[in-house]
Amino acid sequence: MNWRLVFVLFAVYAVGTNALIMAGIVPAIATGLNTTEAIAGLGLTVFALTYAAIGPFLPIMLSRFGRRTIMAGGLLLFVGGTVLSGLAQDVGTFMLSRVIVAVAAAAIPPQAAAIAIAISPPGREGRALGLLTAGILLSIATGVPIGSLLGLWLGYSGAFLFLASLGIVGLIGLFFIPPTPKPVKATVAEQFAPFRRPAVLVLGLCALLFAWCQYSITTFFAPLLKESAGISDIDIPILLVMYGLAGVVAAAFGGRLIDRFGGYPVAIGGFVAITVTTPLFSVASSFVIAAIVVVAWSLAQNVTFPAAQVEMGRLHPPNAATAFALFAxxxxxxxxxGTAVSAGVLEALGARWIPPVAAIASVVGTVVISVLAHRLRRRATGGETSVGEPVAGLPAS
Incomplete structure (x- = not known):
C-alpha cells in the first residue's frame, strides 16, 4: 500500500462518519428537535439531494485547483456545517446545516478516489478503492457507534461536535499529503463527456439503486431492529460496530477480487447477495440473528460498491474524478x-416493511448491471466496443 493513502483515509473517514452517523442517532435528533423520527430521518434526504444536485459539477467548477486543495477547502466547510448541525435548535436550522455539509462532502470523495487511482500501480486500482471504502466502513465501526453513544448521553449536539473534531483531524492529515498532479486540462464539453455515455449513465443507475436499498436500511437502522429483534438502544452501536468491521474486511478482500476478476462480475455477485439478505432484517427475531444478518448484509454491500466504482472510473480515464463525482x-x-420512501413506509406500515420494499431496488439493480455487463462483453467479443469503454476484467483503452 502506498503510505500516502493513509492521509487520504483521514478525510474519507470524517466524511464517511458524517454520511451514516444518523443511522444511530435519529431518535436523539428527533427528541432534541422535538419532531418525529421520520422527519428527523429526512435530514439525510436533504443532505443527499443537495449532494446529488451539486456533486457532478464540482470537479468541473474546481478543475483549476489541485486535488489536495479541494479536499482541504471541503473539510473546512465540513467542520463549520457540522458544528451548526450540533448547535441547531429547530428543524429548519438543522436542515440548512445538512445542506452546507452536503456541499462540503460532495467535494471530497471524488478527489480522494482520483488520488488513490493516481498513486496506485496499474492493475491495483481495485485494492486502492477497496481501501478507501474500508476507511468509510472503519468510520462506521468506530466513529458512528461512538457518535451514537454520545447521542444517547449528550444528545445530537455532542454527536455532531464529535464529528466536527474528526473533520479537524482529517484536515491536519492533509498537510502531510504531497501535491498530486492536477486533473488533465479539458474543455467544458470534454469534462461533461461522462454524462453523455450510455454505459456511464446505466452504471450510475445501478449506483442509485444500490444506495436506495442501502440507505433505506441504514437510515432507519435503529427503529427497524428495535421492532423486529426487540433490542435496546445500547445494542444499536454494537451492531453498527459489527456492520463496520465486516465491511472493512469485505472492502479489503473485495479489492483483490476486483483486480483478479473485474468489477462487473464482483458487483453482480454482490447485488445478488444484497437481494437475498435485505429482507432478512424483517425476520431477525433476536440480537444474535440480527447480528448474523447485519454482518452478511455488510459483506454483500461493501464488496459491491468499490467494484462498481472501479468500472465507473475506467469509463472515463482522462479525468476519473468527474466520473466518480457523477457516481457519488x-x-x-x-x-x-430510499430514505424518503422508507420514511413513508415507516409512517404508514411500520418498520418491518422497510426491508422488503428496499429489496425491490436491489432486484432491479441486479438485472440492470447484469444486462450492462452482458452487452459490453458481447460488444467486446464482437469487436464493437467503442474507444474508452472497458468491459469487466478488461483494461481501459
Missing part, C-alpha cells in the same frame, strides 16, 4: 429516494 451524486440521489 447518483449514490446520494438513491439515498434520498
Amino acid at each position: 451524486a447518483l449514490v446520494q440521489a438513491g439515498g434520498a429516494i
Whole structure:
C-alpha cells in the first residue's frame, strides 16, 4: 500500500462518519428537535439531494485547483456545517446545516478516489478503492457507534461536535499529503463527456439503486431492529460496530477480487447477495440473528460498491474524478429516494416493511448491471466496443 493513502483515509473517514452517523442517532435528533423520527430521518434526504444536485459539477467548477486543495477547502466547510448541525435548535436550522455539509462532502470523495487511482500501480486500482471504502466502513465501526453513544448521553449536539473534531483531524492529515498532479486540462464539453455515455449513465443507475436499498436500511437502522429483534438502544452501536468491521474486511478482500476478476462480475455477485439478505432484517427475531444478518448484509454491500466504482472510473480515464463525482451524486440521489420512501413506509406500515420494499431496488439493480455487463462483453467479443469503454476484467483503452 502506498503510505500516502493513509492521509487520504483521514478525510474519507470524517466524511464517511458524517454520511451514516444518523443511522444511530435519529431518535436523539428527533427528541432534541422535538419532531418525529421520520422527519428527523429526512435530514439525510436533504443532505443527499443537495449532494446529488451539486456533486457532478464540482470537479468541473474546481478543475483549476489541485486535488489536495479541494479536499482541504471541503473539510473546512465540513467542520463549520457540522458544528451548526450540533448547535441547531429547530428543524429548519438543522436542515440548512445538512445542506452546507452536503456541499462540503460532495467535494471530497471524488478527489480522494482520483488520488488513490493516481498513486496506485496499474492493475491495483481495485485494492486502492477497496481501501478507501474500508476507511468509510472503519468510520462506521468506530466513529458512528461512538457518535451514537454520545447521542444517547449528550444528545445530537455532542454527536455532531464529535464529528466536527474528526473533520479537524482529517484536515491536519492533509498537510502531510504531497501535491498530486492536477486533473488533465479539458474543455467544458470534454469534462461533461461522462454524462453523455450510455454505459456511464446505466452504471450510475445501478449506483442509485444500490444506495436506495442501502440507505433505506441504514437510515432507519435503529427503529427497524428495535421492532423486529426487540433490542435496546445500547445494542444499536454494537451492531453498527459489527456492520463496520465486516465491511472493512469485505472492502479489503473485495479489492483483490476486483483486480483478479473485474468489477462487473464482483458487483453482480454482490447485488445478488444484497437481494437475498435485505429482507432478512424483517425476520431477525433476536440480537444474535440480527447480528448474523447485519454482518452478511455488510459483506454483500461493501464488496459491491468499490467494484462498481472501479468500472465507473475506467469509463472515463482522462479525468476519473468527474466520473466518480457523477457516481457519488447518483449514490446520494438513491439515498434520498430510499430514505424518503422508507420514511413513508415507516409512517404508514411500520418498520418491518422497510426491508422488503428496499429489496425491490436491489432486484432491479441486479438485472440492470447484469444486462450492462452482458452487452459490453458481447460488444467486446464482437469487436464493437467503442474507444474508452472497458468491459469487466478488461483494461481501459
